[in-house]
Amino acid sequence: MTDRTTAARAVVDPHPAHPGDVDEDGSSALRSPVPTVTAGLVAAGAVTVAGVLHLLAALEHVQHQMTFAVFFIVVGLVQTGAGAGLRRGSTPLRVGLGLAALVGLVVLYVYSRTIGLQIGPHADRPEDPDFLGITVVVCELATIAAMITLLPDRLRSVAGNAVLVVGIGVWVLWATGVVG
Amino acid sequence: MSTRAVSRRDLLKVSALGAAALALPFERVVRAKGISRIAESKLPKPFTVPFVVPPVAKPIRSDATTDYYQMSMRQVQAEILPGVGTDLFGYDGQVPGPTIMASQGRQVVVRHVNGLPAKHPRWSYTPWTSVHLHGSASLPQYDGYASDITQPGQYKDYVYPNMQPARTLWYHDHGAAHTAENAYMGLAAMYQLTDAQERGLPIPTGRYDVPLILSDKMFTADGQLMYEDKSHSGLWGDVITMNGKPWPRMPVERRKYRFRILNASLSRGFRYKLSTGEPMTVIATDGGLMGAPQQVSEIRHGMAERYDIVIDFAKYKIGQRVVLQNLGVKNSTDYDTTKQIMAFDVAAEPTDGTKNEVPSVLNPNPSAMGLTESMSTATRKLEVIRGNGEWSVNGVTWEQIVASGYRKVIANPAKDAVEVWEITNKSGGWFHPVHIHLVDFKILSRNGKPPRPEELGPKDVVYVGENETVRLLMKFEHQTGRYMVHCHNLPHEDHDMMTQFEVGTAGPDPMTAAPALPWTAGLKL
Structure with missing residues (x-):
């Protein structure tokens, strides 16, 4: 496996992995790169799908909750625009802002499905998970994972750690009964 | 375009958030013993709350042929859960509403005043209403036609002929698009029609x-x-x-x-x-x-x-x-x-031992049950469908009926025609209780097999189960005009599994024959 993944990176990854990614003996699978190569393409594709699904969700909400519909339209347009931007290339600042926004959306999703938003048609209860929502979140998580790799090495580590802290934070809130 | 790889370390860092986003919503659903958000301690233990019987409505006046009632639909706060006030909508401010007692051959007129708020206090829709007396062969304009609505601040007088045999009916809201919310809030009540045949039986009374x-x-x-x-x-x-x-x-x-x-x-x-x-x-x-x-x-x-x-x-x-x-x-x-x-x-021990039997013959002349398939002049097929996120009957929705100026119909039987209707539900994911207005029908079969024993009487709603075709036999008697057919899973009905048929060609128009009028306090019935 080590040989195969190392070989794969040698072929497709022109950037050197940041120091410590691979053990000196090359044996740590955890530190080996996934043979997914075009992170920018993955991020662009996934965030575009998420954006289109948000626009579709807006159509569902337009009849009964205009606030939600507007929110979904704005998110959908920003995400599809971000997808186009990512295909052209982006700056670390934009990537960082995009990551923060996506992590915020995922946290908002967890909040709406566990505690419940205090506005809209589900003001009195959390929403149940549904196929459309899950698909959007999966796309957003894929975008987050791919976008982290677009950052320079030092920022990549910081951004990854920040996402990890947010994730652990959500679990701590669940374990202490705040969420759920 | 970057061609950098996603490392497993990156994936692991994201996975904490990913697992939370994908697992916690399901964990909440699975863990829930119920769906209510109220504290479990607020729910009574089963069989601790005394049983009550809904009140009986009193006519405001009667004449030789008719009993007149007046009811105001109002928002009230009442206790469903002991010690907990819950906002409800009630006929005459009561949930369930008062029972109307009627006798065959004696007409009933009910003035329903929509005294509900202009907007639902939490769900923000306009609670317009249309009252359907379910089980009555009423004229189209008194049948609770979904789009014949009464807005808050309006009233409508409903006339019920009571020419049918004894039965248990109920009146409930049928307003287009909001039947489910209105009925759920409490706009439902019973209506009991009796006749000499029933009164002559030794059954409990x-x-x-x-x-x-x-x-x-x-x-x-x-x-x-x-x-x-x-x-x-x-x-x-x-x-x-x-x-x-x-x-x-x-x-x-x-x-x-x-x-x-x-x-x-x-x-x-x-x-x-x-x-x-x-x-x-x-x-x-x-x-x-x-x-x-x-x-x-x-x-x-x-x-x-x-x-x-x-x-x-x-x-x-x-x-x-x-x-x-x-x-x-x-x-x-x-x-x-x-x-x-x-x-x-x-x-x-019993304090009254009379009327304490169930005779072997209850009804020697059950009209719908006396029909035979040989009397049928047509067989119509209805399919209850979900497509593109909408419920429909034969692909027709109430929205399409409205768009047609209320003219579109899926069937046009002649007055007194006898027909077989076959209703098919190809889905295994849900059942549909289908209600055909105006008529009583006999269930002939379910997927070619006999109906259940409890279904061997005249019906106006049929449980169309998963992957079932149910055959019904009915006579389009009593009235002419346009009547609805729909699923009685009320969210299905509202979105938008409801269509209509027309008996004959010269029936009254349910939209224009007796529209709602502005309500003024003190208006005499």
Whole structure:
């Protein structure tokens, strides 16, 4: 496996992995790169799908909750625009802002499905998970994972750690009964 | 375009958030014993709340042919859960509304005033109404045509001919697009029509003839009704109410009782069984008395159907408790709390021993049940469908009916024609109780097999189960004009599994013949 993944990176990854990614003996699978190569393409594709699904969700909400519909339209347009931007290339600042926004959306999703938003048609209860929502979140998580790799090495580590802290934070809130 | 790889370390860092986003919402759903958000301590223990019977409406005046009633639909705060105030909509401010007692041949006129707020206090829709007397062959303009609405601040007088045989009817809201919310808020009540044939039978009557209006609810943390219909699939509450009380306890005497059971739930089907395993005797269905009583150990009960049953408590000892249980039906979400409905506590010897029988012949002339397939002049096929997120009948929605100027119909039987209607549900994911307005029908078969024993009486709602084709035989008698046919899972009806048929060609227009008028206090009926 080590040989195969190392070989794969040698072929497709022109950037050197940041120091410590691979053990000196090359044996740590955890530190080996996934043979997914075009992170920018993955991020662009996934965030575009998420954006289109948000626009579709807006159509569902337009009849009964205009606030939600507007929110979904704005998110959908920003995400599809971000997808186009990512295909052209982006700056670390934009990537960082995009990551923060996506992590915020995922946290908002967890909040709406566990505690419940205090506005809209589900003001009195959390929403149940549904196929459309899950698909959007999966796309957003894929975008987050791919976008982290677009950052320079030092920022990549910081951004990854920040996402990890947010994730652990959500679990701590669940374990202490705040969420759920 | 970057071609950097995603490392496993990156994936692991994201996975904490990813696992939380994907797992925690499901964990909440799986962990929930019910769907209500109110503290469990606010729910009463089963069989601790006393049973009540809805009040009987009193006419404001009567003349030689007609009894006149006036009711104002109002928002009220009432206790469903003990000690918890819940905002409700009620006919005359009561939930369930008052029962109207009618006799065959004597007309009833009800003035319904829409005294509801201009907007629902939490769901922000306009609570327009249209009152349907379910089971009555009313003229089209008095049938609760969905788009013949009465806005808040308006009223409408409904005229009910009562020319049909004795039966258990109910009146409930039927306003376009908001029937489910309005009925859920409490706009439902019973209407009992009797006739000489029924009065001549030795079956239980008076205080031994008891209405049971069954409905499931869910509650917010602060005790208000919660509305969650899962993208219009259905609403399945975790609190079972009977006549507006949760899991009540009814003291009974050691004798026979007639129970008129109405399933007024929006989406929940029930399957009844007595905890003692003893049979129940079904004596009447939606359209009135059966030809002969049917003894059954279980009854499957879809929304809007009515089954009149007799339970004989004489076989039990004083002090014994008999629980009406719910075994559940496929595609109704059940919780631990929905397995029990109410308890009958055998408390005393009978204080009245008369009218304590169930004769072997109940109704020698059941009109719909006397039809034979050879009388049929047409066979029509209806398919109940979900497509593109919308419910429809043969692909037709109420929106299309509205867009056609209310002219589009899916069938146009002649007056007094006898027809076979075949209703098909190809889905295994849901059942549909289909209600055909105006007519009583006979169920011929389910997927080619005979109907269930409790269905061997005249019906106006048929439980079309998963992957089933049900054949019905009916005569389009009494009236001409346009009438609705729809699913009585009310979120399905509202979105938008409702269409219409027209009997004859010269019936009154339900939209223009008797529209609602502005209400002024003191207006004489």
